Amino acid sequence: MLLKHQLFPDIMVLRINDFAAWFRKALNRSQAIVFSCNCTISYNGRAESHLSKGDRIFLIKPDKTLIIHQPEGSSPVNYMKPGTEHKIVMNGKQHYLVSSNNALKEYMEILLNNVHFYNSCSPSDGQKITLQGTEKDMSDHMYQNPELVEQGFKPLSREEHTKYGFIDLFGLDRQGTLLVVECKRYNADLAAVTQLRRYVERVKKSKNLKRVRGMIAAPKISANALRMLTDWGYSFRRVHPPKRLKRALDQKKLGEF
Amino acid sequence: MLLKHQLFPDIMVLRINDFAAWFRKALNRSQAIVFSCNCTISYNGRAESHLSKGDRIFLIKPDKTLIIHQPEGSSPVNYMKPGTEHKIVMNGKQHYLVSSNNALKEYMEILLNNVHFYNSCSPSDGQKITLQGTEKDMSDHMYQNPELVEQGFKPLSREEHTKYGFIDLFGLDRQGTLLVVECKRYNADLAAVTQLRRYVERVKKSKNLKRVRGMIAAPKISANALRMLTDWGYSFRRVHPPKRLKRALDQKKLGEF
DNA sequence: GGGGAGAGATGCCGC
């Protein structure tokens, strides 16, 4: 049932009782639920938050995940994890959406002022996304193309879970010195350097070696990180994460010769 | 216009031409757009991804952010950042949603098989969320209650951006030795310990001091992190991030006595 | 379930 809003007559407002009845039915059927409303949101759980009156978009998934978006930005302003229980309750004259995840001790209370639209469906989707250009792709690529590390590099392992820890790539340099490589698909920062140091120290201790080399492989590195890296005697190598399309294009170019 | 799906007659399918016309209009008006569809998604940008045929929920915001959700999980399976350009185009008999962000060199192509529902609105929301129980709240709380760090602790600064780096809290212990405190609102891990070490080393160097103490304040710490922490002569203090509601309750309890 | 680390991380703040 569509009504004109009292103060803003160009805004259509849905009867909240109709919405509540529809919501309960869709929830019972474990449908995906989408609606837009004007609301006030309070959250208490790992942290505590409050968000004053405004219009937001709500998504409740078949697995009972709740995601709430403001009109701007990539990240949800509030959310509840899968397995949350959702209820619409009346308190006096006001409707609330109350979401509780007792297992995680997370609670949310949404005062519903009015609803702009709602819809639902029963989505069917058994697919998983495939991704290329990750850090793992980088280490695989360097394992198969050791000259990307340096001339004469002999890779020993690209397993992340060696007995020395989660090391992206390690092997022997031309002189037979162990070289630990930490890959970053983005700008390498101070944290990347301390992470590398932890790995190098771990390998030195495990193998009782005096000298183990460390290297960061990334598209770029911040000035501070590079300073810390060289201060500790480690090195940097510029490498980009590989993408399938780019590789396909490269191969095509090779084929042209 | 509602049609019955040929293979699954209980599924309502919308005429995709109607959807395309509606979509262009809503986009022109910078509305928030929500729809559900069966689709195939390809992405190329910072990385590269592919997702085979399945049902997903789409949200396009007034700022042209695109967010795509599968029926399960908290995180979107694909997304495009604010300022992306969206177009519905026909290629032969097939409709595609093409999203391009030239500034970021990010591109997405969605083959639209059929649409289950769509809706839009013009949300108005000038509110910002307020959050309590963050890491900053923790350091503020300890600054105001130094005994939470240890007996006799004298806080000097809780500014995160000192010239020695972004240090949560530092001050003098009972003996007048400098103490750097790194707060974590969650389980402290190995990265937290190396981060603390960086700060301690930085302060030692800057102030030319032989001894500076380090402490991690967190609800808990992993076994490995605690070992590394104590190996380096630092200490751990169990502290929980403060929440307003909890504080209010605590004050109420105090009032009872 | 915890630990450890990546992510197309995002968002915030300071320089």
Add this chain to the structure above:
DNA sequence: GCGGCATTTCTCCCC
């Protein structure tokens, strides 16, 4: 813009 860092990070993988 970059840098440094928190996040109700989330997710994955391994033990």
